[in-house]
Amino acid sequence: MIYAVKSSRFAFFSWGVLAYTLAVIVWGAYVRASGSGAGCGSHWPLCNGDVIPRDPQLKTVIELTHRLTSGVALLLVITLFAWAWRAFPRHHRVRRGAALSLLFMVTEALVGAGLVLFELVADNASMARAMFMAVHLMNTFLLIGSISLTAWWGLGGGSLRLRLNDGMTLLAGVSLLAMLILAASGAVAALGDTLYPSASLAEALKQDLSPTSHLLIQLRVLHPLLAVFASFLVITTAVYACQSTQSTAVKRWSVALFVLVPVQMGVGALNVTLLAPIWLQFVHLLLADFVWIALVLMSASALSQPAKATTGERAITAPDASTLSLSRE
Numbered sequence: 001m002i003y004a005v006k007s008s009r010f011a012f013f014s015w016g017v018l019a020y021t022l023a024v025i026v027w028g029a030y031v032r033a034s035g036s037g038a039g040c041g042s043h044w045p046l047c048n049g050d051v052i053p054r055d056p057q058l059k060t061v062i063e064l065t066h067r068l069t070s071g072v073a074l075l076l077v078i079t080l081f082a083w084a085w086r087a088f089p090r091h092h093r094v095r096r097g098a099a100l101s102l103l104f105m106v107t108e109a110l111v112g113a114g115l116v117l118f119e120l121v122a123d124n125a126s127m128a129r130a131m132f133m134a135v136h137l138m139n140t141f142l143l144i145g146s147i148s149l150t151a152w153w154g155l156g157g158g159s160l161r162l163r164l165n166d167g168m169t170l171l172a173g174v175s176l177l178a179m180l181i182l183a184a185s186g187a188v189a190a191l192g193d194t195l196y197p198s199a200s201l202a203e204a205l206k207q208d209l210s211p212t213s214h215l216l217i218q219l220r221v222l223h224p225l226l227a228v229f230a231s232f233l234v235i236t237t238a239v240y241a242c243q244s245t246q247s248t249a250v251k252r253w254s255v256a257l258f259v260l261v262p263v264q265m266g267v268g269a270l271n272v273t274l275l276a277p278i279w280l281q282f283v284h285l286l287l288a289d290f291v292w293i294a295l296v297l298m299s300a301s302a303l304s305q306p307a308k309a310t311t312g313e314r315a316i317t318a319p320d321a322s323t324l325s326l327s328r329e
């Protein structure tokens with residue numbers, strides 16, 4: 001069979017897994033925003049002690065749906081892993097990407113289970129919950145980053161050339177780290193908004209600045225400040241990448257970042273102004289995921305070298321993952 005066709009089928013499946021995982025993530029935000037995290041009590045993996053609860057409340061349905069849909073996501077990532085193992089040779093980067101995706105899917109499930117088992121749900125306002133939520137969201141980013149890379153490598157994206165004395169490696173590393181920290185601060189801000197909703201913008205700002213407010217409220221001020229800093233870093237990295245390579249893939253992902261980052265900043269500001277209605281929280285979270293994916297793939301495109309043929313794979317030469325060469329296995 002033509003190798004590239006097999007690869008592109010695999011990549012198509014990987015993008016599908018990514019799209020499905022994004023939908024599960026948004027539903028997870030709905031579980032938090034609707035206060036349904038305790039919908040199954042402190043039971044996991046059972047729901048209120050049953051496999052299928054009888055006569056469930058709405059909160060139970062919302063939480064159970066999240067568990068079932070994330071269970072399907074786990075199965076999809078296991079399939080991705082098995083497929084990568086069968087279709088790509090030993091030490092191939094697609095195998096590594098799929099292994100990372102599976103690892104982060106398992107840790108995602110464990111952190112989610114921890115939230116339920118330690119009762120860090122519903123109206124729990126402890127710092128332990130804030131830390132779990134922050135780690136959960138950072139893990140989510142690592143998960144979708146890994147699936148994106150797996151798909152991109154499936155399309156022929158090259159190996160990453162990471163060197164500590166290289167400007168692009170350093171800039172990409174710092175930007176990715178800044179985005180992870182920004183996401184963690186966003187998770188804390190979202191928790192603060194959910195637990196302590198304000199009646200008006202004036203009241204929200206007063207609460208933000210009051211030293212007697214709950215720590216979760218005081219901490220949410222950090223998020224917009226970090227957003228300005230991280231956005232600056234991301235844009236600088238994209239500009240640097242465009243200047244240092246001719247790759248069309250780098251240019252394409254950079255353009256995505258030039259558009260997505262300012263839009264996301266605007267949506268963040270709207271979130272504050274409109275007191276974070278649930279629909280806008282979804283938009284903000286999805287945009288954060290898109291910014292992250294674009295940054296991961298822009299960095300990977302800039303840091304990659306043309307793929308070298310490995311055993312069982314002949315000449316997938318891809319300066320850009322967008323240009324597939326056809327060759328026979």
Ligand code: HEM
Pocket residue numbers: 029137182183184185186187189190191193223224227228231261264265266267268269270271272276280281282284285287288291
């Ligand atoms: C590139 C820029 C930004 C990124 C990547 C980002 C990312 C995030 C993330 C991941 C969350 C958590 C969402 C959730 O768990 O549901 C969040 C929440 C939040 N962000 Fe941002 N943010 C950015 C900019 C901003 C800015 C500039 C503001 C305000 C001026 C802002 C205001 C908020 C608010 C109020 C929340 C809590 C409500 C919600 O969940 O939507 N964000 N952000």
